[in-house]
Amino acid sequence: MAVQNDLQLQETHPLHYYEVAVNRPLFQTYTYASFQPISLGCRVQVKLGHSTEVGIVVAQSTKAPDSDFTITTIDKIIDPTPILSAEILTLCHWGSSYYFQPLGEFIFTFIPNYLKQAKLLESLYIEAFEITSKGKYAKLPSQAIKQSDALATIQTLATTSNSNLVAKTTLNQHDIKSDTLRQLLKKELIQKSLIPPYAYTTAPTQTNENSLTLNQEQSDAVSTVIKNQNTFKSILLEGVTGSGKTEVYLNICRHFLNQGQQVLLLVPEIGLTPQLSERLQTQLPYPMITLHSDLANKERASRWLQTKHSTSLVVIGTRSAIACDLPKLACIILDEEHDSSFKQQEGIRYHSRSLAIKRAQLKSIPILLGSATPSLETLTNAEQGRYQHLRLTKRATGANLPEIEIQDSSRLTANQVFTDSTSEAIRNTLQKQQQVLVFINRRGFAPTLQCSQCHWVADCEHCDVALTIHKATNSLDCHHCEHKQPIPRRCPSCNSPYMSPLGFGTERIESELIQHFPDHPIIRMDRDSTQNRGSLEKIRQTLLEGTPCILVGTQMVSKGHDFPNLTLSVVLNCDNGLHNQDFRSKEHLLQNLIQVAGRSGRSKLQGQVIIQTNYPDHPLFVHFKEQDFPGFAKEELTHRKKLGLPPFHHQAAIRMQSLMDNQAFQKLLSLEKYLKDCVYAQGNQNLDISLTMPAAIERKSNWYRYLIVVSSPSRKHLHQYLNIAHEYLLKIPRTKKLKWVIDVDPLDT
């Protein structure tokens, strides 16, 4: 072992060794030397291979490396103070090994893009001062008026704000000169830190504490969480739509904030509506930070760095906010815990719910999982006593359950959208000056373009899917890759001019509605219509005004919004959720339907829900009509238990894809054989290894995709075998033509 730099000059300084993780798919960390001690969690710049990388110091090396390679020194220490706390580092270590993701990449998924470069945060950080313990009781000579004034000012500002740290700019505004501060620093009466600017914490605003009085169930929920203060405890809050979960969250937040502590509120991707943050903001006289995906880079970084500097703080964020630094974290709340957007499906795969629970455990704090329709995993955890199960059974707002009607759509012709009775209901609602929601989980005009003569269908040339017709752009778009093409005039197969759209998407529903209800505004809300910044907000404002109108949209309409004058929800085309091969599709469909139903009649007005289906007798609708999610869950769980499916068996998918159709399949086959041999050799009956099979869409962007599903009732056994599989996979290099990934707790197999 040798150190590259000149040791002679540095001899008096001890050499430190650190493990550094970089943002690359490497399943190990690398050891670097430093003449200066560095805190764990700081960013550093290091040479790796032939390039320069930003890395995170994740550990102190326990031993000086004994092999014969040359250790290089760290080029530069980027951060004066860690950007990741020890707690977050521990969480990332756990997550990285639980999910079989490279530590560096895992850590970097939580770091804002702005901080992924080596740029020092000079533009972001500002100087701040706080009084030292020595400074608190210091007696200054009577002629040092400026210094004692300065101390007094810092003291006052510190007590009126929520932090001991007072920004230098603030002090300058109070006529305190830099020179005075320097003298106080020299006497160690104050100390200096670099902190991110405070501009992004919303200042405590006007208090509006005339909160609604809670009913018994609600206040029980609040007190259960408070009672478990400083204890690791998972609590499921199962509250029917409108039962006032938000009030519960609010009161929990208020309690902990009053104590000068912090609360982390995680919400689904599109659930982070201004509505929710406004509500919390006006009800809690404390600062709040929201972290969502479409913030400008710099602003996001600024907010992210800010969270650790403010006591009495609520952070509201999506998935990745689980790893923001909150030293005074007292409680985690995971709203809509069943929502699948908490699971990252691309790139680094992890589930925020699992990380949140792990974090609560590491920190010994309670975690509240809220939902009207809990995931069967969470329900089972509650059932088996691992989580406490609380229920909110009463609609707190006083609104009644919506009237639910299942309409048989099997006799409609191919070009008919609504049954007569549905049209009638829409007309009536508009006549009553109320609003209608039409929900269809498919964007575009129609999902297929077909030749009426020879039944040729326009398929994507890169994927095994049909192209979607988009009238707005007058093109055929693939929803699985970037491919777009013009709509052909004639059939490329038989030259017939009769090409017709098959099926319905939001665009087509919109145009149908415009024909049928020309006197009312039709508003479309899907990914295509909300691409511009602010367009979502504009739609929301229109709906809040209460003008009678029809809102047509995908999934995105069903989350988080609260429009008091919306009284009718119509659900179209949910039938593939009934018969999908994915075992979770029924669970997800019912969760979705109940959520959509919850959109109508949220105020005093009676709500109404119409489902149009070709299978009106499907048992799922019986549960839906009675809003009986627990009943459904019970049946479904019996079924899952019988089949050895989650949550009774834990699963992992080993996914492999290649640009050549055979490669990934062949390599997976040999892994399958290897794993089966291992299981056989050890005589383990506790593990099930599936056959190598094609993914639901076998070819996507020209990648041929296959998977093996490994499952076991024992988490320990599953991971034991995943470790074996992982060892094997590490010998198969991931190249430009072949990729693999282990997907622990997959949501789609």
Place this chain on the structure above:
DNA sequence: AGCACGCCGACT
């Protein structure tokens, strides 16, 4: 993931 190295085939 980058990047270099090295092996092969093509082309002034």
Place this chain on the structure above:
DNA sequence: GTCGGCGTGCTC
């Protein structure tokens, strides 16, 4: 003879 495509292996 050399330019460059791509498969392979390494990064403290």
